[in-house]
Amino acid sequence: MAPREIPAETLLARLPLFQALDKATLTRLAAATTRHAFKRGEHVFRRGERLGGLYVIVYGQVRLLGHKPKGGTRLTGVAGPGHSLGEPMMFLERPAVVSAEVASDALLLQVPKQAVFDELERNPRFARLMLVGLSRRVESLVQELELQALGNGTERFVTWLLRHCDDPAAPFALTLPATKGAIASHLNLTPEHFSRILQELQQAGLLQVSGRKITVPHPARLTGGWARS
Numbered sequence: 001m002a003p004r005e006i007p008a009e010t011l012l013a014r015l016p017l018f019q020a021l022d023k024a025t026l027t028r029l030a031a032a033t034t035r036h037a038f039k040r041g042e043h044v045f046r047r048g049e050r051l052g053g054l055y056v057i058v059y060g061q062v063r064l065l066g067h068k069p070k071g072g073t074r075l076t077g078v079a080g081p082g083h084s085l086g087e088p089m090m091f092l093e094r095p096a097v098v099s100a101e102v103a104s105d106a107l108l109l110q111v112p113k114q115a116v117f118d119e120l121e122r123n124p125r126f127a128r129l130m131l132v133g134l135s136r137r138v139e140s141l142v143q144e145l146e147l148q149a150l151g152n153g154t155e156r157f158v159t160w161l162l163r164h165c166d167d168p169a170a171p172f173a174l175t176l177p178a179t180k181g182a183i184a185s186h187l188n189l190t191p192e193h194f195s196r197i198l199q200e201l202q203q204a205g206l207l208q209v210s211g212r213k214i215t216v217p218h219p220a221r222l223t224g225g226w227a228r229s
Helices: 008-013 023-032 087-092 113-122 124-149 153-162 180-186 191-203 219-225
Strands: 034-038 043-045 053-059 062-067 073-079 099-102 106-112 172-175 208-210 213-216
Touching: 008 023, 008 106, 023 106, 023 113, 053 087, 053 113, 073 124, 073 180, 087 124, 106 113, 113 124, 153 191, 153 219, 180 191, 191 208
Parallel strands: none
Antiparallel strands: 034 106, 043 099, 053 106, 062 073, 062 099, 172 213, 208 213
């Protein structure tokens, strides 16, 4: 027997952007929502496309890829379950400035632009939630600019890595959301430099590397114990 499909209203109610909404609002948004299942490597949208609404990730990961001036792509971010995509371009009614590529099998919900605009006019609570989401996006961009401003490659990597740590007193593990080459590009490092940083930190006992999985046994030690390179 095929598994029963979870209604869009139920899925929306589980996502942070919609959790505080009343049932009537969820019902209206769910009626306009479409679901999209993606396989790893497929694109949700590409740079230059106009978006017909916002996307919300139910499960899976999506890589955001910018384009280099001399060709090729550069990882600019990774979005996971509960994250939304496309709001800025939807509001500005401009083409997407990045491409969104699925990093693992994923399910996304698309809420059409007109449904979002109608609800914003009808529901102040929904408008506040959208403002919170956009404010977090701005905060993330500021953090990214601060990261890129760090002059030391090891410091950039350690700062990026520790953003995924919830408790500095407890060990944590992270599976890189993209290839090591893509992460290196994101941190403005060459692949060779990034490999050297991983090797040096591993030799110092500050982290363990197994493929794309990185384990940090003592985050507090990593904060002050990395060797400058």
